[in-house]
Amino acid sequence: MSEQLISSVAQCVQRASKLADERVRPQAARWQAERCMGLDVLREGAQLGLIGMQVPVELSGLGLPFSSKAKVGAALAEADFGFALSLINSAGVASTLSLTLPPAVSQRWLPQLLRGERIGCTALTEPGAGSDFGAIQMLATPHGSGWRLHGEKRWIINAQAADVMVVYAQTQAGSGAKGIAAFVVDGTRPGFARSDHGRTETVASLGTGGFVLDGYEVQGDEILSAPGAAFKRAMQSINYARIYVAAMAAALVRDSLRIALQYGQKRKTFGMYLPMHQSWRWSLTDALIDLEAAQLMIDRANAASDDGLALEGVAAQAKVFATRMACKHLGPLQHALGAAGLSPDLALSRHVAASQVATLVDGSTEMLMERIAMKYASGA
Ligand SMILES: Cc1cc2nc3c(=O)[nH]c(=O)nc-3n(C[C@H](O)[C@H](O)[C@H](O)COP(=O)(O)OP(=O)(O)OC[C@H]3O[C@@H](n4cnc5c(N)ncnc54)[C@H](O)[C@@H]3O)c2cc1C
Incomplete structure (x- = not known):
């Protein structure tokens, strides 16, 4: 890693430590008592560039290597693990979208994710499939140039507030890992409903919860990984x-x-x-x-x-x-x-x-x- 990159990672970790000490630590006990997420501070973290750590510079991110995420996550987790993992999960969606989709498509969500105005989550787990990811049953069926999604996700970090989701679904019932594809789901569109299933209050700032997709329509250019690759x-x-x-x-x-x-x-x-x-x-x-x-x-x-x-x-x-x-x-x-x-x-x-x-x-x-x-x- 170049000297410049090492110093950029160090600066990013310093900003995260300051946020942890001044904004996360003083509020974490209240978040837990009130069973809520630290959404205001998440936005402040976004303003510091923390959501865009791995997003390329030309897409307004910091363009840092993966290790920045682990170091920033650790700095924040010293104050509150739930807040840290919540921020890192939203950052993960921002980097996935920016590194996978053409800019014209990722721009539908990326600027707002980077500003912390929208929150991201990644959803694999379902009521009937956790460790056995190949057994997921959320079904994706072809629909015009895109797909239609039906099914439920649970135990998803940030699901209480997220509206930009990376969602894994089965395209061919019974085909296991081979048929799984990944899509972007926009929680502001029809066919998406948040649910309380999978909400855990043990670490409240994680914002875990679930959602149901009932005929949600994915546009043709909003597929992240084709069946077989996901x-x-x-x-x-x-x-x-x-x-x-x-x-x-x-x-x-x-x-x-x-x-x-x-x-x-x-x-x-x-x-x-x-x-x-x-x-x-x-x-x-x-x-x-x-x-x-x-x-x-x-x-x-x-x-x-x-x-x-x-x-x-x-x-x-x-x-x-x-x-x-x-x-x-x-x-x-x-x-x-x-x-x-x-x-x-x-x-x-x-x-x-x-x-x-x-x-x-x-x-x-x-x-x-x-x-x-x-x-x-x-x-x-
Ligand atoms: C707080 C929290 C946040 C989460 N956030 C997300 C998220 O953001 N996105 C997401 O997709 N998922 C998320 N999950 C789900 C998480 O990935 C699953 O809980 C995990 O994969 C285990 O699945 P399960 O809970 O269904 O347990 P199960 O798969 O039912 O397993 C139950 C227990 O049996 C053990 N077990 C299972 N199979 C075997 C085996 N073959 N051999 C030996 N032991 C076995 C497991 O290790 C576990 O201890 C979250 C879970 C929690 C608790």
Whole structure:
């Protein structure tokens, strides 16, 4: 990567950290209490260019490499994982549209996405198909020069507010991965209805929810991936997503360590500050060592993505390790504050819930273990 690109990524991460400290952290507890998304701050993030990180410069984006997304995601997740993943998902739609469609078509949504006036989401999961993506049943049937879509999506990040969707649908019932295609769906057009199915309030700022398409008409130029290509394409982009989810899971531990240490330096028991008790400081040290190991795996996966190297194995390993590490240490880090750790004003309870989400999105731990095992067995 050129010096100039490295410095642009660093500037982008700096802007994200400032947004996290000044705008996300102070409001995250309220978003959770009120069960809402941080839409105003999402727009502020968009104004800083964060939605357009990977959008080419000639289309008004920042033209940065993938690793910017993982680093920005981690900076934001230290303040609120839900907000971070919500912003990164909208950014993912902006980059997909800009890199896949001719500019004349992507311009139907891109300027508003980049300004944060519209929100994007990516929808694979359905009531009957999560891990088994090939089993989706949303049906796409040819209609004039385009397609008509019927079916339901659930558990979709941003679905409570999004109206620019990347939607995967089956073009030939029963054909599995071979028949899946991907389309842009515009939530302001007829045939789209939002639903509360798949709404989870555990990490409210994710804005998860669902939608139903009932005869929604896709124009001929609004197909993103033809039948046969979409499954592979989804798997490729999920490989990248695994890296930013890993980076965000590590960020949860980094922030929890900071909170625990700050608290311990002010709290005395038996006449001593908490870090003076060996077993107390060792529980933080355990987390610190595992965090460092996770970060090395994340850095390796980020470097592979920026250098265009194969990343399926390294991304899956980084996600499994980092998300497990977060699940293992966040409870003990919360415990290290005693009763104070349960306060909704501190981020710890939100971080614990977020670590569970991290084990499911963009490939559950079990699915990734299978991928890693298969790669290892094949000698790849
Ligand atoms: C908060 C949240 C946000 C999400 N956001 C999105 C989004 O934006 N877009 C989207 O498309 N989807 C999204 N999802 C859906 C997510 O991708 C799925 O939850 C995930 O793929 C698992 O599918 P499932 O929940 O249907 O579980 P299932 O597929 O029913 O699996 C249930 C459990 O069994 C395990 N399992 C399944 N098959 C096997 C097997 N062969 N061997 C061993 N174990 C197995 C799974 O790992 C899981 O633990 C989101 C989910 C959550 C919770």
